[in-house]
Amino acid sequence: MTVFSSADAPFYTLDISRILSRANARVPTGIDRVELEYARYLCQHAPDRLEFAAVHPLRRFAPLPFSKAQAFIRAIGILWDSGAEDGGLAARLGNALLHGILLPRRHNSATEHAAGGRRSVYLLVSHHHLTRPELIATAIRRRNSLFVPMVHDLIPLEFPEYARDREPPRHRRRIETVVRYADAVLVPSDATKRSLFPYFAQAGRKNVPIWPVPLGVHxxxxxxxxxxxxxxxxxxxxxxxxxxxxxxxxxxxxxxxxxxxxxxxxxxxxxxxxxxxxxxxxxxxxxxxxxxxxxxxxxxxxxxxxxxxxxxxxxxxxxxxxxxxxxxxxxxxxxxxxxxxxxxxxxxxxxxxxxxxxxxxxxxxxxxxxxxxxxxxxxxxxxxxxxxAPPTPIAPLETNQLLTWHQSISRALSHINTLVQKSPTS
The missing domain is CATH 3.40.50.2000 (Glycogen Phosphorylase B;)
Structure with a gap:
């Protein structure tokens, strides 16, 4: 079942700050891969209901020129998929987009028209700038959006001995930001949901949906x-x-x-x-x-x-x-x-x-x-x-044991679509 069949499907603001910050990297991390795959999926399935946005290191949040963001996503995807030499194309495109965030922008009537009367969703699938709640508030306020972040894990809080010294307090700020602003949360596993739920319970926000959606196989x-x-x-x-x-x-x-x-x-x-x-x-x-x-x-x-x-x-x-x-x-x-x-x-x-x-x-x-x-x-x-002694034979994969990225993201956006249907527009 597709999440895009309804005329009431939301308008997405997808934050790609993470992959922009990694424009010079030749190999992606796991979180890089998640953000890239969401960008690819939405470009393919909902380009008329999509804008990209990002945060500059100097703390300015802004939408990005759509065609230029698409070009960057294509370039960084090819680089990370194959490792083929790209002559620095992905890095140049990414750095130009980051620089453009600091420049004054004219009112984007095309984007406003695309949003129309649809409910807006601000989607952040990395932990990028969750330590800066004022930026999250700005992004939400910009379109009166529902905020749906992804929390990948709570390891720095559960196992601080494995983290850098500064990381546990930073991660606590991320979780505090999520608990304060999120209308729903994506997590990659039931284990992460169990770890996250007590923070919402302590804040009196037990009714905020936390959706476990396994990540896709590349x-x-x-x-x-x-x-x-x-x-x-x-x-x-x-x-x-x-x-x-x-x-x-x-x-x-x-x-x-x-x-x-x-x-x-x-x-x-x-x-x-x-x-x-x-x-x-x-x-x-x-x-x-x-x-x-x-x-x-x-x-x-x-x-x-x-x-x-x-x-x-x-x-x-x-x-x-x-x-x-x-x-x-x-x-x-x-x-x-x-x-x-x-x-x-x-x-x-x-x-x-x-x-x-x-x-x-x-x-x-x-x-x-x-x-x-x-x-x-x-x-x-x-x-x-x-x-x-012979090796232990491998058991066959069970039905729906593994998801492709298409299946994973479609499942996540189905949850969001249901949330949007239940949410007032103002």
Missing amino acids: LRATASADSVMVSNHPALQRTHPYFVCLGTIEGRKNHLLLLNLWRRLVEIHEAATPHLIIVGKRGWENEQVIDMLERSPKLKGIVEEHNSLPDTVVASLLRGAKGLLFPSFSEGFGLPLAEALALGTPVICSDIPVFHEIGRKTATYLDPLDGSAWAHAIERLANLSRGN
């Missing part, structure tokens, strides 16, 4: 992963069996478990040890992990680190892997798990509620502190078990 990357350009990428030139670990190198992701385990596997299996491919930029609170990556002689040539790989190459790596290893202590969702399962790649992951939501019966769940259990599971998948 099938655009997986579908094109066999191209000649991708297959010739240096990271894919390998014959030795390997496992993949995806995610920023930070304490919460638990890379240390894998590195210590791999050092032990080398001692036991020597040349038969599968390789470990770590894909992700270097984050924070990771000194011991970096020391092991750079200085451990036993891991040299066995463990590889790649800080910046395009989505197509990552998809191909996952396709050829013995398995994805995901030993995080906490996640708001877990896109690598969903993407690996979509490709038919076995997954060994932490035994945490959000991973059960995604993987259901198709993943292997282990205590993120139980190194022995992880070692045995990895040995089984790599056919290194004593007695040659």
Whole structure:
């Protein structure tokens, strides 16, 4: 069922501040991907009921020229999907849009006409500038909009030991802004909803809808992963069996478990040890992990680190892997798990509620502190078990276990459409 069949469907102001701030990045983060996919979807399905807006670092909120924003979205999407050299096009377009926010703008009669008498929705699917409630208030006031943000997780508040020192108070301000202004909230999982609801309850706003909508699998990357350009990428030139670990190198992701385990596997299996491919930029609170990556002689040539790989190459790596290893202590969702399962790649992951939501019966769940259990599971998948125990077969995906981005966003906008139908226009 489409959310765009009704004449009463809302007019959207989609905030793309996050991807504009990342215009110079060659590889997207998970939140970057979410904002990009919402922009693509709305460009395709509701261009006549859509405007883009953003916040400048100097704290000015403004709408963006639609055609120029579309061009930027196309350019950054191509860059992040394929990693192909674009001559700096995405960065130039993004920087020009940011600069234009500071310039005086004439009244946009075309946008006003497109909005017509429709109810307006201000949609913010990143955490960008939620620490600045005055900017959120400005965006809402501009069209008397309903405000629907996405809260990806509450990890800095639940596990402050894994965050930078300044991040817990910053995230508390974000949640306070959401609780104060949101007419409804999108979250990627039931686990995140359970974490967020008490903040609304404490503020006396229990009736604000919180909608768990799983994030989509980026099938655009997986579908094109066999191209000649991708297959010739240096990271894919390998014959030795390997496992993949995806995610920023930070304490919460638990890379240390894998590195210590791999050092032990080398001692036991020597040349038969599968390789470990770590894909992700270097984050924070990771000194011991970096020391092991750079200085451990036993891991040299066995463990590889790649800080910046395009989505197509990552998809191909996952396709050829013995398995994805995901030993995080906490996640708001877990896109690598969903993407690996979509490709038919076995997954060994932490035994945490959000991973059960995604993987259901198709993943292997282990205590993120139980190194022995992880070692045995990895040995089984790599056919290194004593007695040659066969790998555990992968259970088939269940109906609606994974969503495409089209399905995910359509579901989210269906919720919003229902909210709009129930809301007065003033």
